[in-house]
Amino acid sequence: xxxxxxxxxxxxxxxxxxxxxxxxxxxxxxxxxxxxxxxxxxxxxxxxxxxxxxxxxxxxxxxxxxxxxxxxxxxxxxxxxxxxxxxxxxxxxxxxxxxxxxxxxxxxxxxxxxxxxxxxxxxxxxxxxxxxxxxxxxxxxxxxxxxxxxxxxxxxxxxxxxxxxxxxxxxxxxxxxxxxxxxxxxxxxxxxxxxxxxxxxxxxxxxxxxxxxxxxxxxxxxxxxxxxxxxxxxxxxxxxxxxxxxxxxxxxxxxxxxxxxxxxxxxxxxxxxxxxxxxxxxxxx
Numbered sequence: 001x002x003x004x005x006x007x008x009x010x011x012x013x014x015x016x017x018x019x020x021x022x023x024x025x026x027x028x029x030x031x032x033x034x035x036x037x038x039x040x041x042x043x044x045x046x047x048x049x050x051x052x053x054x055x056x057x058x059x060x061x062x063x064x065x066x067x068x069x070x071x072x073x074x075x076x077x078x079x080x081x082x083x084x085x086x087x088x089x090x091x092x093x094x095x096x097x098x099x100x101x102x103x104x105x106x107x108x109x110x111x112x113x114x115x116x117x118x119x120x121x122x123x124x125x126x127x128x129x130x131x132x133x134x135x136x137x138x139x140x141x142x143x144x145x146x147x148x149x150x151x152x153x154x155x156x157x158x159x160x161x162x163x164x165x166x167x168x169x170x171x172x173x174x175x176x177x178x179x180x181x182x183x184x185x186x187x188x189x190x191x192x193x194x195x196x197x198x199x200x201x202x203x204x205x206x207x208x209x210x211x212x213x214x215x216x217x218x219x220x221x222x223x224x225x226x227x228x229x230x231x232x233x234x235x236x237x238x239x240x241x242x243x244x245x246x247x248x249x250x251x252x253x254x255x256x257x258x259x260x261x262x263x264x265x266x267x268x269x270x271x272x273x274x275x276x277x278x279x280x281x282x283x284x285x
Contacts, residue, residue, distance in 0.1 A: 113197030
């Protein structure tokens, strides 16, 4: 044997870290989506029947039906939920831009809700009960803020964008995935008198996800929108049950909102250029 000949040293191949999206089949993920949605509804109903009022059922549904099952699965299988769900940090200009888009979505969503109110008239008794059950004490308001601004948006974005939209986009084009996730998002809220507004917000959230590839960005958008909606709910003397006539000023604000979407959305697309949507370019250099 030629002693000058040396066999090449093979470098060990690093194994990819465990991941939900590589360790489980797509059929299994579909089952997980249904399980999370069913668990959310189940615990909401149980908390409501136990006298949980308006906010505690939502909190129980998200924590017991979504967060805890996902944490158990992640620990058991050594998955990284932040990585798997694309919840990693993003540069602050990106998150500020997403917050601006959330404000710009308020007028279009409100006008779509007005159309819903004309097609599906609201039940005054149900709306009055909803307003009556809104917590008014200091602790109740704090719990409402935590639920409506943090827990609810995070749980919904995990299910509807983190799982449903992402899975649908693997089989169809982004437009069909957006339509599916937005429809399911609007329907599960069970509020037909504002369903078109919810559908519009669902579409906006899916567009944010398609542009940024970030569930954190979707959460910031959702939390911002819910914050404004919650402030308006507490500020209103009574909930709106009848549609109002649209005026010229409404359409001017609509044009401004769409212009903001065009400008800020175009900037976000430039920042997130490239094939890998998860790779974020820091615009600060």
